[in-house]
Amino acid sequence: MGIPRTLMLWLLWIALTVPIGLVVLAVVVYGGNRSFLLIGKTTSGHHQIELACDACHTSLFGGREVLHDACVNCHGAELRAANDTHPKSKFTDPRNADRVAILDARNCVTCHQEHRPRITRAMGVTLPDDLCFNCHQEIASERPSHRGLAFTSCASAGCHNFHDNRALYEDFLNKHAGQPAQLESQRVALADFLKSRDNAIRVARPLGPADADAPAAHAGDAAILADWAADAHAGAGINCTGCHTGKAEPERWIAVPGIASCRNCHANEVRTFTEGKHGMRLREDLMATREGPFGLFTASTLAQMTPAEARLPMKRDAAHNSLGCGSCHSAHRYDTTFARAEACAGCHDDPHTKAYFASPHYTLFKREAAGLAPRGTGVSCATCHMPATEVRASDGSRSAYATHNQNDNLRPNEKMVRSVCANCHGLQFALDALADPKLIADNFKGLSSVHVESIEWAQRRLRERSNRRAQGAPQ
Numbered sequence: 001m002g003i004p005r006t007l008m009l010w011l012l013w014i015a016l017t018v019p020i021g022l023v024v025l026a027v028v029v030y031g032g033n034r035s036f037l038l039i040g041k042t043t044s045g046h047h048q049i050e051l052a053c054d055a056c057h058t059s060l061f062g063g064r065e066v067l068h069d070a071c072v073n074c075h076g077a078e079l080r081a082a083n084d085t086h087p088k089s090k091f092t093d094p095r096n097a098d099r100v101a102i103l104d105a106r107n108c109v110t111c112h113q114e115h116r117p118r119i120t121r122a123m124g125v126t127l128p129d130d131l132c133f134n135c136h137q138e139i140a141s142e143r144p145s146h147r148g149l150a151f152t153s154c155a156s157a158g159c160h161n162f163h164d165n166r167a168l169y170e171d172f173l174n175k176h177a178g179q180p181a182q183l184e185s186q187r188v189a190l191a192d193f194l195k196s197r198d199n200a201i202r203v204a205r206p207l208g209p210a211d212a213d214a215p216a217a218h219a220g221d222a223a224i225l226a227d228w229a230a231d232a233h234a235g236a237g238i239n240c241t242g243c244h245t246g247k248a249e250p251e252r253w254i255a256v257p258g259i260a261s262c263r264n265c266h267a268n269e270v271r272t273f274t275e276g277k278h279g280m281r282l283r284e285d286l287m288a289t290r291e292g293p294f295g296l297f298t299a300s301t302l303a304q305m306t307p308a309e310a311r312l313p314m315k316r317d318a319a320h321n322s323l324g325c326g327s328c329h330s331a332h333r334y335d336t337t338f339a340r341a342e343a344c345a346g347c348h349d350d351p352h353t354k355a356y357f358a359s360p361h362y363t364l365f366k367r368e369a370a371g372l373a374p375r376g377t378g379v380s381c382a383t384c385h386m387p388a389t390e391v392r393a394s395d396g397s398r399s400a401y402a403t404h405n406q407n408d409n410l411r412p413n414e415k416m417v418r419s420v421c422a423n424c425h426g427l428q429f430a431l432d433a434l435a436d437p438k439l440i441a442d443n444f445k446g447l448s449s450v451h452v453e454s455i456e457w458a459q460r461r462l463r464e465r466s467n468r469r470a471q472g473a474p475q
Contacts, residue, residue, distance in 0.1 A: 037053065040115030040116060040117055042114050043120055044311055045124055046114060046124075047309075047311065048280045048302075048305055048309070049280055049302065052281075052302055055074075056071075056114070057070075058070055064109050067107075068107040068108050071112070072108070074275075074283075075108075078408075079163060079164075082163055082164035082165075083169075084163050084164065085165050086105060088105075091106045099135050102135075103131065103134040103135065111125055111126065111127050111131070112124050112126060113126040123155075129152040130150070130151035130152045132151050132154045132160075133151040136151075144464065145457045145458075145460055145464075146457075156435075159173075161412060164415065167414045167416075168417065168454070170458050170461070172427075173458040173459075174458050174462050177427070177428075177455050179426030179429075180429075181425060181426050182424070182425065182429075183423075183424055183426060186377060186423065187377045187423065187424070188376035188377075188387075189423050190376075190388045190400055191376025191377075192376075193390070193398065193400060194375075194388060198232075206229075206234055206237075207229065207235075207237060207238075209225040209226060209229050211239065212228070212239065212240050213240050214241070214244065215253065218240075218244070218253055227332035227333035228240070228332045228333070230333060231333050233334065238265075243257045243261045243262075244257055246261070259273075259279070259282055262325045266401075268389075268391070268403075269401055269403075269404050272401075272404045272405040272408070273325070273404035273405065275405040276404060276405035276407050277305070277310075277406070278323045278404075279323065279404070280305070281302040281304060303322070304324055305322075306319065306321060306322060307321060307347045312348065312350050313349040314347050314348060315347060321347065327343070327347075329343075337369050340380035340381060340383070341356070341365060341381050341382070344381040345357070345381075351441045352440060352441055353443075355441065355443035358443075359442075359445045360444070361380075361383075361443065364377055364379050365378035365379055365380045366378070382402065384409075385410075386402050386403055386404055386405075386406055387403060387419045387420050388403075389402070413434050414434060416430075417431065417434070428452070428455055432451055432452055433448045435448070435450040435452050436449055
């Protein structure tokens with residue numbers, strides 16, 4: 001008597017399923033190519049790390065709370081620095097319990113869900129564009145200036161951003177109303193401070209080729225020494241061993257210094273680089289060893305990002321270049337003029353980048369680079385996408401660095417107004433330009449065909465309040 005057919009099928013199913021299940025489990029827990037696990041296309045902000053599943057799914061059996069904590073792990077500092085008008089505390093307030101029942105904004109994943117491409121909108125939001133309606137149904141009666149406005153326009157009219165209103169708010173709109181398109185002074189606000197800082201860090205005697213302290217076996221050729229001697233590092237007294245040796249093992253020569261070496265002196269630049277799309281895979285906490293349900297396991301070690309993996313058009317000959325500090329700054333001669341524009345165009349091949357070299361901004365940049373215009377008057381790719389950021393310490397001292405998170409002021413792009421555009425342009429001119437997709441693609445060559453009415457609304461509301469005060473009516 002043979003084995004019953006049903007039992008045979010069960011045994012076959014177990015024989016096939018168990019090994020496959022163990023393989024899948026091993027990949028999930030201990031790393032490997034996890035692309036087959038993706039349940040849907042990730043957002044443009046996270047696709048660089050989509051194979052490091054444990055970056056978000058820190059527990060195999062975690063739910064919304066685990067995912068929320070993962071969001072805060074990466075974006076918490078950014079939210080704390082922002083003027084967050086919808087902080088979690090607003091929704092944990094018992095007085096807002098009825099609103100939480102409709103829209104639970106205590107968890108990031110209420111509004112932002114990954115792997116949902118069909119419903120994903122700008123900023124990675126997966127709720128309908130009229131989400132503001134859930135809490136602000138009475139806004140038209142509370143503010144006559146909002147009558148007739150659709151709730152889908154709240155975040156696209158140059159006024160409201162759910163989390164961060166550092167860029168735009170009513171008082172700011174009124175303060176800068178009536179500004180001309182071109183301001184009288186057009187230069188980066190920190191230009192003078194940056195110049196004084198650069199001069200201050202120079203040593204009495206810059207190092208030259210004869211001062212190089214590289215061991216004989218690694219002394220390099222004359223061209224490398226000449227590049228280093230002409231660079232700001234040598235001018236500031238940074239010798240070969242400053243980059244080619246580490247603090248932990250000072251005797252070990254590092255042939256190709258990486259991001260860890262740069263971090264020793266450029267901590268803010270490295271930190272912001274790893275917060276942006278170029279260097280997100282190099283975040284230290286992303287690659288940390290974590291305690292998982294089956295013991296210690298390590299998050300997937302992702303290779304450095306390459307242009308081939310980008311979702312914007314990139315040049316084919318740069319497709320497989322790894323993105324690190326040296327991608328833009330090369331080695332030994334850290335040419336910041338090259339890094340600010342030409343390095344970007346070495347990879348990017350989208351209309352906005354290509355149009356830059358025929359734009360008024362590039363003309364200004366060439367004049368400054370040639371010494372024909374004052375420092376800070378040129379406009380490079382980095383001027384707008386990696387602006388100088390000032391830091392004030394508790395003792396009142398000032399420092400500045402170039403943020404290397406090229407996405408920071410693009411989420412949404414109105415954030416660029418204060419950090420960049422307001423250095424040279426009036427507020428209305430800047431808002432209109434940033435709201436015109438075609439003008440952005442043309443790299444701002446020409447005038448905007450879009451008009452943002454937010455300043456007019458703020459001005460009208462200001463006049464209405466003044467009239468009520470004059471009439472003794474309640475505000």
